[in-house]
Amino acid sequence: MPSTTVTSLGYTPPDGGWGWAVVFGSFLSIGFSYAFPKSLTIYFKEVQEYFSVSYSEIAWVSSIMLATMYAGGPVSSILVNRYGSRPVVMVGGLMVGVAMVAASFGTTIMHLYICVGVIGGLGLAFNLQPALTIIGKYFLVKRPMANGLAMAGSPVLLFTLAPLNQFLLDNFGWRGSFFILGAIVLNCCVAGALMRPITITAKPPANQSGARVNKLIDLSLFKHRGYLIYLVGNVVMFFGFFAPVVFLAPYAKHQGTDEYSAACLLSIFALVDMVARPGTGLVSNTRWIRPRIQYFFSFSVAYNGACHLVCPLLPGYTGLVVYAVFFGLAFGMVCALLFEVLMDLVGAQRFSSAVGLATIIECGPVLLGPPISGKSFNNLIFHTTYMYFACGVMMLVPGLFLFIMNFFNYRWLKQEEHEKKREELPMAEVITVGWLNNQREISWHQD
Template sequence: MPQDQEQTESRWSWVVLLGTIVVQGLTLGFPTCIGIFFADLQHDFQASNSETSWFPSILISLLHAGGPICSILVEHFGCRVTVMLGGVLASSGFVASSFSRSLSELYITAGFITGLGMSFSFQAGITVLGHYFFYYRALANALASAGVSIGISLWPLISRYLLEVFGWRGTFLIFGGILLHCCICGAVMRPVAPKTESACPPPNKVPEQGRLLTCGQAVQRHLAFDVFLQNHSYRFYTLGVVWMLMGFAVPHVFLVPFALSQNVEEHKAALLITIIGICNIFLRPMIGVVAGRSMFAGRRVYLFALAVLLNGLSNLICVISGSFSVLVFYCLVYSISMSGIGALLFQVLMDIVPMNRFSSALGLFTVLESFTVLISPPLAGLLLDTTGNFSYVFYMSSFFLISAALFIGLSFFFLCKKTKEKQMMDRVHEEPTPEKELNQRYTEEPVTQSHSTVMYVTYVTSV
C-alpha cells in the first residue's frame, strides 16, 4: 500500500470507529431502557414478572447468540453488509412488535428478530475494529464501548418521553425507524482489503471432503472449540464471563421497577439509568487509556476481575435502602464498575486470542453467554414473584458477580504461577551440567578463549 494511501486509510479508521460507536449505542445501549416498559407490558398483557422478563432476556440472549451466524455473514459478505443487514432486521422486528397482540408475538418480533439484527450489527462492528486498529486498539475498543454509554444515557430519556406521548406501541414503531441508522453506520465500514474480511479460504477453493468433516471444519471456523480446549486463558475467561452474566444483566432490567416500587417518581426512575450512562461516557475512555498502558500488558484481566467484584458489591447498596438519594449513589458506584467491565471485556479477549481466530472465538464466547443471559432475567422475575421482595433479586446478582470475579482472578493467578514454574523448570533442564559444559569447552571452544572462560574451566577442573 502506498504511503499516502496508508495515511488515508489510517484517517478513515476513525470514521469507522465513529460508526461503531453509534452502532453500539443503538444495539447494546438499548436493553437498559426495557425496564421503563415493564409496567405497561405487564398491564396490557396481564402477565407476571417472570413472563414479562422473557421479552428482554430473549432480545439480549439473541444479541449474544447470533455470533456464529454473524461470523458466517462476515466471512462471505464482509462487515459492511452484515452491519447493514442487522439494521434492517432490528428495525423490522420493532415495527412488527408494535402490532403484537400477545406476549408470544412480542417474543418473536421484538425479542428474536430484533435481537438477531442487533447481534449482526454489534458483532460485525466489533470485528471490523480489529482490522482497522492495531497500535490504538485498546483506545479504539474503549471509545467504541463509550457508544454504549451514550445509548444508556439517551435511550431512557427518549423512551420515557415517547411512552408518555405515544404509548409503548407507538414508541416501538419509532424505535424501528431509529434502528435503521445502523445501515448508515455500516455503509462507512468499507473493507480494508479482500483478505482481511475472512480468515478462511473461499468455499469454492476448499477441496471435496466428506460432509461430516466439512461440517466439522465449518463449526471450527465459526465456533472456536479448538481454542476453548487448548487455550487455558480463553477457557477460564469465557467460563468466568458466562457465570458473571447471570448477575450482570439483572439490574438493567429490574432497577427501574425497583425504584417505582419504592415510590420513586417515574421520571426520576428513568433518570437513574441516564446517570449510569452519562458516567460511563467519561469513565470508559479513561479506563481504556489507563488499561492500554504498557504496565498493564498481560494484567488487564485482573483489572477486569476487580471491576466485576466492585459491580457485585455495589448491588448490595440497593438492599440497604430504596430512596432516590441512595439509588443515585448506587448508580455512581455501579457506573465505575460497569465502565471497567465494558471497556475491558473485549480487550481482554483480544489479548488472549490471536486476531486471526478472534471472530470465531467471539462467536463461541457470545453463544455461551447467551444461555445465561436468556435464563437470568426470568429467574430473577420468578424469584421476585415468589418472594415479593426485590432484595433477593439484588442478592442473586451480587452472588454471581462476586463469585465470577474470584474465579477469574484466582484462575489467572494460578495459571500465571504455573506458567512461570514451567518456564523455570524448562530453563533448569536446558542448562548443561558442569561435566557436559567442561567437555563442550574442551572439544568445541577455540583455543583463543577469553580469560574469564579459562578461569571458569580451571575452577570446574579443580572441583
C-alpha cells in the same frame, strides 16, 4: 508479563485514520444492540392492554430478543469470517428495521414474538459481533481506547432512546412508534457502511486441517486455556451482572423512595457509566495497565461485587445515590474491558469466533440472572437486601477466580515459551552448550 497470544496479522493496523470512522460506526451498532431491547420496555404497558395479555407474556418480547441476539452469536461469527463485517452489519440493520415495521402491523402477541423477538434479535446479533471484531482489525496499540469509546454507545443510546420512546408513545401510540423506530434503526446500515474492510495477507498455518467448520468458526478455542478461564469466570459473573441494574429502582421504592427519585438513580447510574467506559479505555491504554489488562478486568469484576455487598448497608436515599455513582463506574469498567481482554487473549484473527462462542454460552446466565433475582426479590422468606448480597457474591467470586487463574496462566505461558525456545535451539548450539558444561565439570573435579 508475556503476551497470552502470538498472532501474525500480516499487516500493520493503522491505529487511527479511517479507524476512527470505524469506531463511530461500532459505537452506533453496539449502542443499538444493547440499548434497543431495554428501551422497548416503555411500550409494554400499552401493548399489554391492547392485546389483553399478562405482563409476563409481554415481557417475553425483550427476553426473546436478547436470547436470540446472544444465541445468534455463532451464526454472526461464521458470516463475519466468510464475508467481513460491513455486509453483515448492513443486513442486520435492515433486518431490525423491517422487523419493527412489520411488528407495527401486528394483530397478536405471537406476531411480536416473531418479528421483534426472533427477526429483530437476530438482526441485533448481526450488528454486535461484526462491530466488535472490526476494531481489532484497525487498532492494536490504541485498541483498549477504541473499544472503550465504541462500548460507550450502549449508555449513550439508552440515555437518548428512553425519552425519545416516551415522546413517540405519547404522540403516535405503540404502532406508529414501532414504525418510526424501524426507520431510525436503519442507521445501523450507515454504521455498517463505515466499516471498510482491511485486506489481510496473513496465511493460515501450514498444519491447519479438518472440516470446513473450523474455517468458519474456530472450535479449537475450547482447547485454549486462557479462553476457558475467561468463559468460566464470565458465566458465573453474568448471573449477578444485570440484575442489580434491573432492580435498582424497585429496590429504592421498597426502601421508601418516591418514583421520581428512584428514576433519578438510574439517570445517575447511566451518566457515570457513560463517562466510565471511554475513561476506562484511556486508562487501559497506558503502559502501566496495558500489559496487566487481565488483572485490571479481574479487579473490575470484583469491584462490582464489593459495590453490591455494601449497597444494603448504606443509609437512606443519599446512600443509594453514592451506590449508583460507584456502581455506574464499576459497571462501565467491566463493559469497556469485557471484549478487550478477550481480544488480548485470543488475538484479533480468532476474536470473531471467540465472541460468537462466548455469547451463546453466556446466553443462559444473562437470561436467568434477573428472573432468579426477581424471584428472591419477591419472596417473603428473604429480606430484599438478600438479592444484592447474592449478586455481590456472584461478582466477587469470579473476580477473585479470574485474578488467581490469570496469575497462574501467565506463569504457565512463560514456562511454555521458555521450553519452546530451548527446543528451537540449533543442534550446534546444544552441542556447544553441552561441551562447555562438560568442560566446567572436568575443571571443577580437577580443582
